[in-house]
Amino acid sequence: MKQLTIFLLISICAISVNAQCAITADVCEKHITDDFLSDGQHYRALLLTDQVAEFNATLYGGTTYRLSACSGTQDGNLQFSVFDKERNLIFRNVEHSNAPYWDFQLASTMDVVVEAQLDPIAGSSGCAVMLIGFKR
């Protein structure tokens, strides 16, 4: 009986969490405007405030990418930093008022690591969503 209760609770919560992630994805998608094409992938992670989601990507030279990163139902809840593979810092959105999206123009192809975490002010847990688009 206890196991059934836990299973039901998990199922209900999973549905709620999915619903929240879907809302967050909608918030994020509006930043991938028509001059960008989505790479078709949704990157999601459930986070507590002290946790960091790591996102590995290869960005091609000669292309401009848009990274959109969101949590919750409004912009500015997710902090993200972009590093190269040697952990040199390329960008931090906290230096730009937690900007929900940013464009990256590349001279050469490179591998990047994006780290995302919740802004503690925004809440203690949440679904983080990241989307990538490339300029047409």
Next chain:
Amino acid sequence: MNLSRIINICLLFTLTMYLSSCGGESQSEQPKKDAAPEAPKKSGNESSILKVGDKLFNLPSPVETAMLIEEIGGDFMEQLMSPAPDATKYSTKNAQAMNLGVYGADLGYALIYNQSQQAFTLLANCKKLGGELGISPSLYTTLMKRFENNMDNRDSLLIMIAQLNSLSEEYLKENQSEDISALILYGGWVESLYFTTQLTAQMNDTKLRSRVGEQKNSLENLIGLIDQSNLNGDLDGIIEDLKELKTIFDKVDYSYEWVEPETKPDQKLTIIQSKSSVNLSDEVLKEITDKIFEIRASIINTTA
């Protein structure tokens, strides 16, 4: 109690349950805070979306590769696309997912070259496979109607396909089918690399050649992605193939030089000026070409 508070409680509950389940076999073992970065362990009916502090892996869009092929001036080559237009021959979920990825890459390639009629046929195949995989047929039906009304507008069609890919991936993730999603990405990546290697062999273009070598890191991301989805060993064969391919890619020389980026806040833009180059010898290119040919053949010839 408002909705966001309910969701917050659910998130905390779910995370707690998840962390408990990551701790090992013992029920009494305390949750480990530092277990978060590890790859998730899933069992039974746990939702696969519930990944905590997990690694996420990006793969280049097949459309991005198709755009490069067009940019360097390659002619449309129908024979590059999958010769298996009968989607019904794929009877297992894994075969359907991998070949949906293949068709998706073919679709991007056909669209870039304004082969809209061919693209429409491919889209119909995608609908069949997507339906078998549980992706809502209404996603495809709506898109096909819009597609028919915009057959001459390549840019609109590309946006629609990007939206379709995005929506279907979102749909799969919301329905705890991340393994299916990973296999679709796998099929698309293999098909794109198949295009690139075949055309590099024919055209000897330096940009295409570099693009092949640049898949070194994407391959590592792909292995990570498939590995996360290989919860019961079903995908061992794929991982083995990819690791063999990685052994070949390890021979690709890669150089990288860090240069301070320039950020333009008013444009919300950072210009990344670091420099990289790949050096891919003819021998290694041939090995990659042969191996990807073999992997791709195993995908499109798999029926069960």
